[in-house]
Amino acid sequence: MLTFVGLGLYDLGDISVKGLECVKCADAVFLEAYTSRLMGTDVPAMEAFFEKEVRVLAREDVEQNPREILDCAAKGRVVVLTGGDPMVSTTHADLRLRAAAAGIETSIIHASSISSAVSGLSGLQNYRFGKSCSVPFPAKGWFPTAPVETIAANLALNLHTLVYLDIQKDRYMRIPEAITILEEMAQKRGIEPPDLYVGIARAGSDHPAVAAGTGAKLKETDFGPPLHILAVPAELHPMEREYLEMFAGL
Template identity: 30%
Template sequence: MLRLVGIGLGTPDYLTLKALRALEESDIVYLDCYTSIISSELIEFLRLRLGGRLVLAERSDLEEGVAEIVKRAKSMSVTVAVPGDPLMATTHVVFLEEAVKEGVTFEVIHGASSITAAIGASGLSSYKFGRIVTVPKNAGEESLKTICRCVEENMESGLHTLVLLDVADGGLRAAEALGSLLMVAAEMGGSFGPQTPVIILARLGYGDEFRVVCRASEAGGLSLPPPPHVVIVPAETRSYEREAVKALTVRGGELLDTYRPTSRRRARAERYIAKTSGVLSKLAAARNDAETSKILELVNSYVEDARHFLDSGMLDDSLIAISYAEGLLDCLRIIGRVEFTW
């Protein structure tokens, strides 16, 4: 039997009862010590529970030893214990593929992941996150450019970016990662820059976890606990997100109140609203029959809705509302009730 067991956010408190039971029932447990930072407290806890059955596994043990570990699972109960959730990294999916190939039965026990924990702890809507990126230690210029492009693409789509930081050799600090990204972003241009608000989450799940909002250029001045760190680059936020961020972070949430990253969608909505409002004001001043006036009132309601959605950061809803307004005006023109040009 092969088990992949998620052990949570790196401390004993996040071990589920099912995970602990599976570990204790195993003949051997390989503890993944390279895909995330694990507290010495958790390692000591597992040593006391498992004794000599616990193997501290490094990258080579897991990536090069898949076949051997699965082979052992044919005759004994073997567990690979993984920080977070065991299927969030392709490293561990390979174990299941090998088990299927070798006819070995397997079980997956899920755990709390730093990815879902970070999204939840930020206060931002989980439905508004785009592609996730990772900043490696000693990342090259091309790698950093790729990350910056992803951040820009997410922003343009109104999506927040979860930026994971390398955990190798003690972990990458938020200030280091942001400093590297800002240097590249300055050359590339775009919305992401020194004044961009970022949410920094340090040591989620630990007793000294820390959550703060600051400008990207100010991260170096913060006194943060050691890694693991996670950074979130928000897109335009909605009012309920801003209130949640303020409630869940120690300070800086007010930076999001006036934050409006450059966006072609926002510019398009503003342009459409201005154009439709101009046409509507001219038509409303003309003499219209009762039915036409009623429809123009409906058009005005859609324009006001579009403005409200725009102010609330709901860009898609703003564009939808203004398109309804434009459609009604076009219909009135087609049937000869009004005359205007866009």
């Protein structure tokens, strides 16, 4: 049996009662920690809270060689913990497909997701979001422009864009850096950069940071520690504008 358990957004208080009971009863517990991370806790705290060993998975352990996970799940009850909601990432959907193909029963215990939290914190209506994108850290000889092209395509359809920011082993992209990168992408592609952004930091914590404004304004805003995420709004509905004025300093 393989169960995907969402941890929610920020710390161990976000896991559901159902998810906690599942972890407590598991024979083996794995943590996928490269697509998202809970900044309000760490692995030792998880092990103390769950009273279980938590084995941390690298990208290749899930995407290329998940044999250890599948072998354990074929023999007993296995939990794969994920930040946010388990099936937001296609990586987890692929692992579930592999398990099902191997005859292993699977299930999902959902949790809060950044995709819904952004709507709640910003007031941007969830049904008005188009395709999302991710801004990666540039590397030598590699500077993709697909994110700004996605934003431009959404804006042409009057749709908001959720912009995920890169997470590496010990490096987290911040909102000002992401905006600078997007502006450089826009210049490279000959596209007008967005004139309005909404930046959100530490969604799910007791003190999230939310600010809306121009790129110049948000690059000067101190959002504090990660994780950070961006939204690029399309034309604002009057209620969206009022919400941003009230809660995000627009």
